[in-house]
Amino acid sequence: MDPALQHIIDRVQAAAADSTPLRIRGGGSKDFYGEPAAGALLETASLNGITSYEPTELVVTVKAGTPLAELEALLAASGQCLPFEPPHFAGGATVGGMVAAGLSGPARASVGAVRDYVLGVTLLNGKGELLTFGGQVMKNVAGYDVSRLLVGALGTLGLIVEVSLKVVPMAPAEATLKFAMSQSQALKQLNAWGAHPLPLNASCWVDDAGAATLYLRLRGAVAAVEAACKTMGGDRLDNAAVAPDWTLCRDQKLPWFVERGDRDLWRLSVPQTAPVLDLPEQPLVEWHGAERWVRAAPEDGQRIRAAAGAVGGSATLFIASPARGIRANGRFNALKPPLDRIHRQLKREFDPAGIFNRGRMYPDF
Template identity: 45%
Template sequence: MQQDQDSTSTLLEQVNHALNHAIPLCIQGSNSKAFLGRPVAGEVLDTRCHSGIVSYDPTELVISARAGTTLTEIEEVLEAAGQMLPCEPPHMGHGATLGGAVAAGLSGPRRPWSGSVRDFVLGTRVITGRGKHLRFGGEVMKNVAGYDLSRLMAGSFGCLGVLTEVSLKVLPKPRECLSLRLEMDVQEALSELAEWGQQPIPISAACYDGHALHLRLEGGEGSVQASRQRLGGEEIDSTFWQDLREHRHAFFDNTTPLWRLSLPNNTAPLDLPGTQLIDWGGAQRWLKSNAEGELIHRVVMELGGHATLYSKGPNPFPPLTQPLLRYHQRLKSQLDPLGIFNPGRMYAEV
């Protein structure tokens, strides 16, 4: 377990020095998500010096921790109390931190049924681009005062400020968990998922790997066992979902460019060159393809979705329309007027 360490003053000093000398900062924790986004040229600001769980009361279903705290430590503390992070944020490497998980905004297999990282952020503490250490939101589930800047930090990739502390809503672990593998083709799998989504079946993860549909059932013992009898298939080890979340499946063992495609969950199999894996019950597709990025973006956008490149590339994130780009630039100028926080990490113009 990490040693608790409050390094607020150190982080503030580094940010104010960067502001006074116009030095861009490359904000990172363990750097486990470095593969995602554009490279940043700047002085490294490492949040791992600022770690430790600030408060946790299992009866309140809220945990607050400093940004450099590892996800592993947080998950172990929650596990001991029979609780969990419902969005299953992926680690993608050793020592992944809470700040990095929120900044990247990535969620695991349970996402369509529980919500995203953003949905569970209750409050944050942030060092702004004016050198101030401010608190946004709170530690209660009902918090509607003002603009929700805390959740805006989720998925911002450190471009808007330095996260120093996060308060998250947590949930009890399900009483029963069981995973199944059902042999069927992709069309049947998507059809069945669409039908089951309208019925009281306790599905909390669904993935089609090109050969079979994998399901996770979670909830009360009665409902899980009744659904297991109805659906059939063979039981599999539930570590399947951790391996999927962390990209440890054989599908991901390849040097071919990897794309994450976010689509309406009833979208038919995509007519794109390459190999696909379906996750999130159809709402997330992983694509290994050497096709041009412009083609992939166009096809996915026409279907009402967007594509993100999970490999090195000049433009990994979905292209922005001019109105959206202006919003991004205005937001950046308000929170980081000198543009020192992870400049260009998401878009060259921001």
């Protein structure tokens, strides 16, 4: 066995024996996300490397501590990519952290989320046992799909050791269109475009210094992109010039995010067809209306959750204001009784002693 993995297994088994909590950490790029976890640091950087990659099969198997940038560079060299555009936030983002956080970038509404591309996972559970779920093909699951269950679990069910991912070829053509329009106009237009066979890939509406603007990215076949540009209108932007802005949007580093000051940053997940919401200020809107970012004072949290809940959505305190201190409880929506029971039962099955990322998802979980 790989000595680095054996060392981690030994630490987990020792921690399980005396119920000592462990705090899993890849590159630390998402330390801000979720509740602060308790326990001694358990780093995954030593679990590094591409296990297998055959471009013709559109599947890559990679160890959890591998830098995300390294994986994306390998795929790009073969003209392939992770289409859901996982955020990096910082240079140390890892593949394991990408899966554990389950966060997707601007293209998520059009191409799917992280979990849609996870084929198989090797997991180290709370007993120090290595478990393998799924495989390297789409139709590999009989029963409960544990591989995708781990996406977004924030390491509370176990330590991801290795993951197999479906990859796709890069789109042959891309264009970004710019439209001057209000939030309500943008939401209406995005819903209208969604009813047509257009190569929509990503969208971002923002009111920056009084300039309300919708940016729309198209990706697909050359003919489809060119035809859409001719019929949809707007101002076509230079791809090379606008590409860095989409990267900044992916990592929440656009000026709109940077100028947050001492306010909280909330992430709202709502139906794409939801209207303009009653919020403290105008949001930044992505995912064709399904994701809305809100900057707000700490006392506005209840209002924001109510606005999201009124349209069947949810709100997450994505980045807490420095004014809240180190701990800002209640970052995620409280689970309803049936789901809460299921989550706790799964936690007990995978991590009986509760050693992994204790408190990371909910203060008592």
